[in-house]
Amino acid sequence: MQELIKIKELNMHYPITDGLTGNIKGYTYALNNVNLEIYENEILGLVGESGSGKSTLGNCILRLLKPTSGEIYYRGEDITSKTKKELQEYRKRAQLIFQNPYMSLNPRMKIYDILKEPFIVNKSNPVSHFAADSPSPYKCSIKNREKIEEKIREIISLIGMKEEVLNRYPHEFSGGQRQRIAIARAIILNPEFIAADEPVSALDVSIQAQIINLLIKLKENLNLTMLFISHDLSVIKYISDRIAVMYLGEIVELASKDELFNNHKHPYTEALLNSVPHPQDDTTEKKEIIKGEIPSPQNPPKGCKFHTRCPYVTDKCRIEHPEFYEISPNHRVRCFLCENKS
Ligand SMILES: Nc1ncnc2c1ncn2[C@@H]1O[C@H](COP(=O)(O)OP(=O)(O)OP(=O)(O)O)[C@@H](O)[C@H]1O
Numbered sequence: 001m002q003e004l005i006k007i008k009e010l011n012m013h014y015p016i017t018d019g020l021t022g023n024i025k026g027y028t029y030a031l032n033n034v035n036l037e038i039y040e041n042e043i044l045g046l047v048g049e050s051g052s053g054k055s056t057l058g059n060c061i062l063r064l065l066k067p068t069s070g071e072i073y074y075r076g077e078d079i080t081s082k083t084k085k086e087l088q089e090y091r092k093r094a095q096l097i098f099q100n101p102y103m104s105l106n107p108r109m110k111i112y113d114i115l116k117e118p119f120i121v122n123k124s125n126p127v128s129h130f131a132a133d134s135p136s137p138y139k140c141s142i143k144n145r146e147k148i149e150e151k152i153r154e155i156i157s158l159i160g161m162k163e164e165v166l167n168r169y170p171h172e173f174s175g176g177q178r179q180r181i182a183i184a185r186a187i188i189l190n191p192e193f194i195a196a197d198e199p200v201s202a203l204d205v206s207i208q209a210q211i212i213n214l215l216i217k218l219k220e221n222l223n224l225t226m227l228f229i230s231h232d233l234s235v236i237k238y239i240s241d242r243i244a245v246m247y248l249g250e251i252v253e254l255a256s257k258d259e260l261f262n263n264h265k266h267p268y269t270e271a272l273l274n275s276v277p278h279p280q281d282d283t284t285e286k287k288e289i290i291k292g293e294i295p296s297p298q299n300p301p302k303g304c305k306f307h308t309r310c311p312y313v314t315d316k317c318r319i320e321h322p323e324f325y326e327i328s329p330n331h332r333v334r335c336f337l338c339e340n341k342s
């Protein structure tokens, strides 16, 4: 397995400022010492409760945010501190699909212009933009315009829509169709990596499967690598090859999908899995996920961050912070219960 992305000891601490003086009065510890690899051509699922830092991690990887500390490598190249200008090439290779297709498409632009925009913003030549050694400047010659139009038609067909849509505006489409268009825009510059941040959670359940299946198809056809962020374990289970579980800004368990569902070790993963309703359950009541509220990331607990809610808590967990133990190849867990198994 070839590494596409490698993250080392990544921290993102958002400063909290005093409204009056502007002084920093604390931090939101959104990411804490995150270590992670994303392999070429895999779908890595990232799951965790609201506020656990999933979007922050996705945005740091895409370098829409600059992390507080740590390192992010893309194909072995350190992109952690690159400037906007230096990130131009990377912007074409790594794209984001947002949660809300109602907000991510400009209502005043026709679909054709929405899909053309990435070529202009990224000064991208449709013929050469995906060749690493050909940073040819964008000139909208007739030849180029034809190539762009050809590419737009190709992508529209790939996402299962008809060419007629190009002349219409976003408001004329349903949520599912808008998300297809947003996906088309994300893939039009032939990226290698996509971070999809809750791409189906704003959609009707009946539409979700169609969009997920489209993402899987595109991943296969275009050789994409994907970070798929969701709080919905059934969606994560369907789409992912490997799964990372986040809690209060830390990855607490990382394993292949099968290992995570059949042989999970972290009490938080166990609690998340227990919260998924089984189809054979006749109760419509949602099971209680985990006792108590998730602590504030502005004031995270000492020791193991999960200790305040963990049914297996010991004195050690209240004081010491567990490492990310490798308990078997490709299975890591941040829990003292696994300490001696590594
Ligand atoms: N731009 C920001 N400035 C300050 N704090 C932020 C910012 N973005 C996120 N946070 C805080 O960082 C923490 C992690 O947020 P993040 O959005 O990454 O979580 P998430 O797992 O994506 O949650 P959700 O499932 O609700 O989308 C939260 O406490 C959030 O309030």
Ligand SMILES: [Mg+2]
Pocket (backbone or CB within 6 Å): 054, 055, 056, 197
């Ligand atoms: Mg989020």
